[in-house]
Amino acid sequence: MKSIVIYSPFECLIKTSAQELVLDQNESVSLDNYDEIFVYPTGKTKRLSFKIDLNDNDNQFYSVIERNDKTLVFLLDGLISQNTDIFHFKYDNLESQLAVSSSALTFSTKDHKKQILLNSKPSKINSGNFKHIDYIVLEFENSQILICYNTKNNRARQFEGDKITITDDGFKITSSNGIYDSIVEELFVDNSGLKSKSKAFTLTQQLIPAKLVPYKFICAVKSGDNETIQSLLSDNLLQKLSIAQVQQYFGKISYFYMIDYKTCFAISNNENIIYEFYLKDNKIEDITDNKS
Numbered sequence: 001m002k003s004i005v006i007y008s009p010f011e012c013l014i015k016t017s018a019q020e021l022v023l024d025q026n027e028s029v030s031l032d033n034y035d036e037i038f039v040y041p042t043g044k045t046k047r048l049s050f051k052i053d054l055n056d057n058d059n060q061f062y063s064v065i066e067r068n069d070k071t072l073v074f075l076l077d078g079l080i081s082q083n084t085d086i087f088h089f090k091y092d093n094l095e096s097q098l099a100v101s102s103s104a105l106t107f108s109t110k111d112h113k114k115q116i117l118l119n120s121k122p123s124k125i126n127s128g129n130f131k132h133i134d135y136i137v138l139e140f141e142n143s144q145i146l147i148c149y150n151t152k153n154n155r156a157r158q159f160e161g162d163k164i165t166i167t168d169d170g171f172k173i174t175s176s177n178g179i180y181d182s183i184v185e186e187l188f189v190d191n192s193g194l195k196s197k198s199k200a201f202t203l204t205q206q207l208i209p210a211k212l213v214p215y216k217f218i219c220a221v222k223s224g225d226n227e228t229i230q231s232l233l234s235d236n237l238l239q240k241l242s243i244a245q246v247q248q249y250f251g252k253i254s255y256f257y258m259i260d261y262k263t264c265f266a267i268s269n270n271e272n273i274i275y276e277f278y279l280k281d282n283k284i285e286d287i288t289d290n291k292s
Contacts, residue, residue: 003032004071011043065272089129096151112154130189211261214277222253234283
């Protein structure tokens with residue numbers, strides 16, 4: 001039986017038939033003997049408890065990846081929200097509906113339905129539509145979430161920030177992530193759908209410790225901050241790769257977890273990938289991954 005390592009971004013209790021283990025935020029545990037594995041989230045933010053099935057990698061609560069002789073399981077933060085109302089919208093001749101229950105958001109039209117599972121109750125919600133884009137803003141104690149649903153193609157997009165403001169033709173999302181002082185992204189809706197208008201980053205200039213360089217770099221890749229990406233790569237690497245090639249290499253990162261300061265697990269384009277960063281003089285000299 002392969003040993004497995006479970007990484008958690010939140011406090012939880014890991015339980016098997018033989019033992020119970022408590023994990024703090026951003027801790028991991030290695031299991032050599034196990035049959036059924038259950039996760040019981042604890043702490044301030046209550047999430048749903050769930051069972052880990054190592055054969056199920058298409059799961060909203062965790063992702064599984066094989067590395068060397070171990071199975072790595074990354075618990076995911078999940079999507080947040082809950083309520084009990086129905087909202088009706090109309091644009092041209094297209095009618096749509098948003099049902100907000102205690103366990104899910106359900107966007108629907110006469111031809112489509114999109115359900116998003118929820119696991120925490122917001123203090124306030126605000127819903128509406130711009131043209132054929134239905135939206136809901138979910139307010140929590142320390143953050144806000146925006147979910148936009150395209151009634152024509154049945155696709156939903158999620159954004160999270162410290163504050164989400166409804167503008168005349170879309171949204172403004174203001175946030176910070178520990179690296180940037182602030183990130184302000186503006187979105188607008190036209191006849192073809194939801195689009196990005198602008199994205200601005202504010203960063204206090206200071207020397208970054210080497211151990212934070214890969215973390216800051218992966219934040220910049222996920223956020224699309226090309227200026228910071230360029231500032232963290234060595235001259236040697238920049239001679240080999242353009243910023244566009246770097247973004248293409250990493251793809252669209254929807255989630256990441258730093259295993260250690262130079263090793264990162266990420267979900268990119270719906271694939272589970274582990275990146276290794278090699279530093280020289282506080283710059284990234286090389287990057288490898290488990291796909292190579």
